Amino acid sequence: MDDLELQRLVEEISLAEFGKPFRHKAYFNSRLKTTGGRYMLNTHHVEINRKYLEQLGHQELCGIIRHELCHYHLHIEGKGYKHRDQDFKILMKAVGAPRFCSPLPGDYQRKGKKRDIIYFCKSCGQRYHRRRNINTQKYVCGKCRGRLVKINGNETI
Template sequence: MDNEQLQLMVEEISSDYFSKPFIHKAYFNDRLRTTGGRYMLQTHNIEINKKYYVQFGRDELEGIIKHELCHYHLHIEKKGYRHKDHDFKSLMKKVGAPRYCSTLPGTEKRIKRGGQLIYACKKCHQIYKRTRKVNTKKYVCGHCKGALVLISRSEFRE
């Protein structure tokens, strides 16, 4: 399937399920990685991840198009087009659009490595647990304004 066929498919789904025309552009975007598609608010275009069509076929592609068309038509009509909005949820239910697309193999949620970093105040010995590094030259203890120092896990005992 190429961009012209995708454009025709989006226009057809829009008229069949929404009874409204799709007058903007729909095309494949090879740079999309984990999302099935996206609706562009500024241009009103729809970008589709071709990997989903190759991996799962026409039915999955149709579901992604319906989802993005829900965003499109509601935004054009100045209604709630975001995932949390009632208008969006009810339109999705009405046309049978999926909330999420299937997960591509190899894109499962990545496990974060490194765990927690533990900082201690030199003055009052207050302990701070963080997942991101703290600039110890810039930030100080919130209790006594003392200097923070990174301590390793093996040195920390609760």
């Protein structure tokens, strides 16, 4: 699929799902790494990550397009176009657009936490997962104020 076919697909989805024309440009942007698509506020263009089409298929691409068109149409109409806005949430639900795109099964997917340090409360057994070390002499359990002990990630208590 090239940019011209993508433009036609976006225009078709816009008319079919939203009942409104898409009057700006839609194109693939190979520099997008961690997101499926992007709506540009200044130019009103829609950029799509080609890897989502190649690795996850046409269905995922249509979902990303619907999501970006929600931003587009609401912004053009002067309504709430941000993820946290109620207008955006309602329109996404109405057209069946996904809130997030699926993770890519490749290099850009995060492979879990880099470092998972587990602290365990001696009194109540509460576990705390942290990325950084904490001073167990200074900090106590938030649940029962008991002493915290650092344990290994593979160990079970």
